[in-house]
Amino acid sequence: MATHSLLILPGDGIGPEVMAEVRRVIDWFAANKGIAFDVSEDLVGGAAYDAHGTPLTDETLAKAQEVDAVLLGAVGGPKYDNLDFSVKPERGLLRLRKEMDLFSNLRPAQCFDALADFSSLKRDVVAGLDIVIVRELTSGVYFGEPRGIHKEGNERVGINTQRYTESEIARVARSAFELAKKRSNKVCSMEKANVMESGILWRDVVQEIHDTEYPEVELTHMYADNGAMQLVRAPKQFDVIVTDNLFGDVLSDCAAMLTGSLGMLPSASLGLPMANGKPKAMYEPVHGSAPDIAGQGKANPIACILSFAMALRYSFDEGEAADLLEGAVEKVLADGVRTADLMGPEGGTPVSTTEMGDAILAALD
Ligand code: NAI
Ligand code: MG
Numbered sequence: 500m501a502t503h504s505l506l507i508l509p510g511d512g513i514g515p516e517v518m519a520e521v522r523r524v525i526d527w528f529a530a531n532k533g534i535a536f537d538v539s540e541d542l543v544g545g546a547a548y549d550a551h552g553t554p555l556t557d558e559t560l561a562k563a564q565e566v567d568a569v570l571l572g573a574v575g576g577p578k579y580d581n582l583d584f585s586v587k588p589e590r591g592l593l594r595l596r597k598e599m600d601l602f603s604n605l606r607p608a609q610c611f612d613a614l615a616d617f618s619s620l621k622r623d624v625v626a627g628l629d630i631v632i633v634r635e636l637t638s639g640v641y642f643g644e645p646r647g648i649h650k651e652g653n654e655r656v657g658i659n660t661q662r663y664t665e666s667e668i669a670r671v672a673r674s675a676f677e678l679a680k681k682r683s684n685k686v687c688s689m690e691k692a693n694v695m696e697s698g699i700l701w702r703d704v705v706q707e708i709h710d711t712e713y714p715e716v717e718l719t720h721m722y723a724d725n726g727a728m729q730l731v732r733a734p735k736q737f738d739v740i741v742t743d744n745l746f747g748d749v750l751s752d753c754a755a756m757l758t759g760s761l762g763m764l765p766s767a768s769l770g771l772p773m774a775n776g777k778p779k780a781m782y783e784p785v786h787g788s789a790p791d792i793a794g795q796g797k798a799n800p801i802a803c804i805l806s807f808a809m810a811l812r813y814s815f816d817e818g819e820a821a822d823l824l825e826g827a828v829e830k831v832l833a834d835g836v837r838t839a840d841l842m843g844p845e846g847g848t849p850v851s852t853t854e855m856g857d858a859i860l861a862a863l864d
Contacts, residue, residue, distance in 0.1 A: 502535040503815045504566040508543040508559070511579075511588060512788025513798035513852075514572025515546075520800035520856035521570065521807050527863055528811075528820055539566075543595070544574025544588035544788075554591030560598055567773075568814040569595070569781040570807060573788040596636065599779050601768035602667070603674035604636040605809070606751035606785070608734070609825075610758040613832035614841065617759040620731065625757050630737045631682070632754050633675040634747025636768060638667045639697075641744050661697045663743065668704040674769055674778065675741035676713040681812065685717045685738040689726040689746055701743065723750065730754050761786045762799030762840040765806035767813060780814045782806040792839075796851040799838040801828055804859065827862035831855070834862075 507522070509515040528534045541547075541559045548554050554574070563569045574588040584590070595601075610618065610628035618625045643660030650656070672688070679686045688705045690698035702720055709718045721729070723746040729736065730750065734757055742750060755764050764786065770779035784802030792798055805828065812821035832841075836858045839849040850858065 502537050503568070503817075504537040505539075505810070506559075506562050506566045506569045507538060507540045508563075508569060508571045509540070509546070510543050510572040510574040510788065511545040511576050512573055512790050512793040513786075514544075514574070514788055516793070516796070516798050516852050517784065517800040517803040518570070518572045520852060520859070521803050523856055523860060524804055524807060524824065524863075527860055528817075528824075531863070532820060532823075534815075534817060534820060543571060543591045545576055545579045547591060548579065548582070548586055548588065552586070554586055554588050555594050560595065563595055563599060563781070564779070567775065567777060567780075568810045569599075570803075570810060571595075571781060571783040572803060573784065573786060575788050576790045576793070595781060596768060599768075599781065600637065600770045601779065601781055602635060602637040603671050603769040603778070604634040604747065604751075605631050605678065605767040605769065605813075606634065606747075606755055607631045607765060607805075607809070608751075608754040608758050609805075611763075611829055611832050613829070613835070614759045614763070617841070617843065618757055620757060624732075625734065628734050628758060630734060630754065631678060631739050632747060632751040633671065633678060633739060633741040634751055635663075635667065635671040635742070635744045636747075637744075638663055639744030661695065661743075661745070663697050663700060665700065665704050668701050669708050670771065672705045672708040672741060673712065675739050676709065676716050678813070679716050679739045680713075681818070683738045684715065685719075687719045687721055687726070687737055687740050689721050689723040689740060689742040689750070691723055691746075692720070693722055697743075705741065726750060727753060730757070755785065760799065760840045762802055762838060763805070764802050765809055767806070767809045769813070777814050777816075780810065782810045782814075796853065797839050797849070798852045799840050800852050800855055801838075801859075804828065823863065824859075827859050830862045831858045834858070 509518040640661040643662035692698035
């Protein structure tokens with residue numbers, strides 16, 4: 500059986516705390532399911548700056564380029580706020596994303612039944628929800644030229660340019676179709692082809708990739724504004740949504756929050772296929788380093804644990820192990836085990852980061 504290589508970058512704040520629980524989960528799968536991992540650990544963000552004067556060393560980057568998957572905790576914190584922009588912790592993360600060319604950002608919105616009442620929407624609308632938004636991450640209006648603010652006559656003008664090439668659209672479309680094949684074979688592509696030429700191209704290219712390479716996947720198109728409405732009205736109609744950088748930024752935050760706490764949300768950023776046929780990949784919780792609770796044992800490790808579950812599914816082809824792990828999280832929540840961020844108005848006693856890890860390991864057993 501193949502050995503899965505994994506580079507762990509715990510980072511700053513609660514990053515190392517939640518990652519410690521993931522390490523126990525990894526050890527459990529190695530010991531109980533015979534899955535072979537080759538795990539290495541390194542520094543990123545403020546931790547790397549403290550040790551090396553840079554938030555990401557070339558050696559760490561080279562390692563990240565070689566492994567099957569990178570798992571990152573979180574970076575940043577008040578200690579680093581006054582650093583020069585070029586060595587800020589976030590630069591380490593951005594450099595990883597850019598150098599690894601991680602153009603496809605997967606943000607699942609999954610509603611665990613036990614937390615359905617946490618949603619701002621009615622229980623029926625969100626219970627059982629399990630969708631993924633695929634956001635193009637390295638092009639579009641955040642990167643297009645010309646950009647900037649200049650003066651025209653007496654007033655200032657701000658400019659950003661939405662620019663997409665055919666190949667940029669094609670590769671993120673492929674990433675969404677591949678994902679759909681591992682789920683329920685359904686993709687909805689969102690743009691504004693009614694008012695934007697880049698949206699017309701987006702729609703055409705996604706359709707072409709579908710027709711020539713993935714005819715077996717069900718493809719629909721939707722204008723992004725309607726998509727926002729539908730996400731709030733009836734999110735369960737979707738499975739995989741693929742969209743550009745700007746719409747994806749907004750829609751993924753919206754979809755994620757349908758389901759509850761920041762402490763629950765995993766993500767994946769995928770690049771082009773490597774020699775083993777799997778995409779280059781980095782997995783990370785959506786949350787940051789949470790300096791307000793760092794070092795207190797209060798952090799919810801589930802977002803990071805579910806990020807590892809995504810690695811199992813999308814990088815390691817261990818779908819059964821991923822199901823098992825997600826099932827263990829589901830059971831623990833159903834049993835009423837809650838870290839502080841998951842406490843409802845009814846109150847109760849929250850468990851610590853380690854106790855949440857204990858409960859998930861016990862559920863795995
Ligand atoms: P944050 O996500 O760190 O925290 C926001 C709020 O959510 C805080 O009240 C925090 O206690 C809570 N929270 C976050 N994760 C939690 C968890 N796992 N369990 C329980 N509660 C949790 O965002 P914030 O406060 O805006 O940023 C703090 C630092 O993190 C900054 O330096 C920021 O630049 C950095 N950051 C890093 C990110 C990354 O590494 N990907 C993403 C977002 C922020
Ligand atoms: Mg955002």
